């Protein structure tokens with residue numbers, strides 16, 4: 001069952017309104033032993049409750065495009081609407097769907113509720129035609145006991161269908177060469193699907209490129225040139241429903257560096273960039289396990305929040321009470337918290353790189369120039385980190401979550417911090433917990 005709705009508002013008010021209920025064409029792919037979400041991930045949480053007994057039949061935490069947009073400057077002056085969907089097993093009897101959002105103390109509070117009667121004649125039970133054949137990349141078992149991961153293409157023409165399949169297989173190998181996905185490969189089914197586009201590539205408004213691509217993916221989301229999202233949830237759902245899926249990666253058929261990832265919604269990557277492997281795994285970390293960005297020196301669209309509350313994301317902390325550090329069981333004895341590191345030297349170097357990065361984009365230099373800058377940056381960073389006394393150990397290193405002060409990350413380095421190729425121990429554990437939820 002899929003409940004489509006509209007999420008409208010500004011930085012300070014939000015309104016939800018029902019669009020439609022749809023029965024998707026494939027059987028529910030979820031794990032019946034883990035219908036209730038105990039991960040505590042996501043800015044939002046929805047619950048499906050039996051109307052008679054109020055028992056929670058299904059719940060899932062998630063984040064949304066709206067949830068990010070409401071923290072941008074645009075939301076202070078403009079009211080906008082975003083489409084969203086909630087997917088859950090089709091109920092046998094009337095249910096109450098309750099949507100909750102975290103308050104300032106990060107507790108979930110109800111913001112919307114609607115009832116759903118499965119005998120309602122207006123539930124759409126039509127059987128639409130698939131936009132493209134479903135490709136089985138790897139199938140390790142029944143969808144109900146596996147993580148079902150869909151790789152979906154945007155900006156590929158019909159003539160580029162073979163390229164899409166090759167790209168999807170390449171990205172699959174990248175994911176499963178990274179721990180802990182590597183060790184848990186057999187817990188995943190991977191599917192691929194690519195609705196054909198009329199033209200190659202997706203929109204990039206900052207360079208005057210506009211494309212009517214099937215999924216509507218676009219660069220420049222919230223004015224950030226590298227941020228690739230689709231705002232067309234309906235188009236995405238209408239294509240994705242032809243695969244058993246819990247997680248979705250949108251491959252955009254472009255060379256220019258970019259991507260994005262939202263917890264339990266989707267992640268994106270520009271597949272032809274030299275850094276596509278890194279972007280794919282990093283953004284998938286956001287999407288799959290609700291990981292926060294550990295970086296803080298590159299520009300983002302979000303306005304900093306005035307107060308410091310403990311973030312819900314598992315890999316960053318405000319360290320309000322160091323004795324209650326949420327990953328303290330992974331901190332080795334003798335490691336000071338907060339943990340000293342060469343922060344000033346890192347920031348001085350990083351600021352220089354960010355300046356050159358902006359200049360390369362302003363001058364519209366070829367993409368190889370940007371790719372080379374990132375290679376130079378990573379090499380330099382890795383040489384710096386090698387000198388760190390606490391490299392490779394878990395502690396609490398200041399600088400994370402877009403803030404130089406007041407937020408801390410678990411290790412000196414992680415793929416959520418730099419363009420390295422591995423997750424830190426805290427991120428790895430967070431990912432494993434989500435894999436367990438879909439398989440155990």
Ligand SMILES: [Zn+2]
Pocket residue numbers: 294315410411414415416423424425426427
């Ligand atoms: Zn990490």
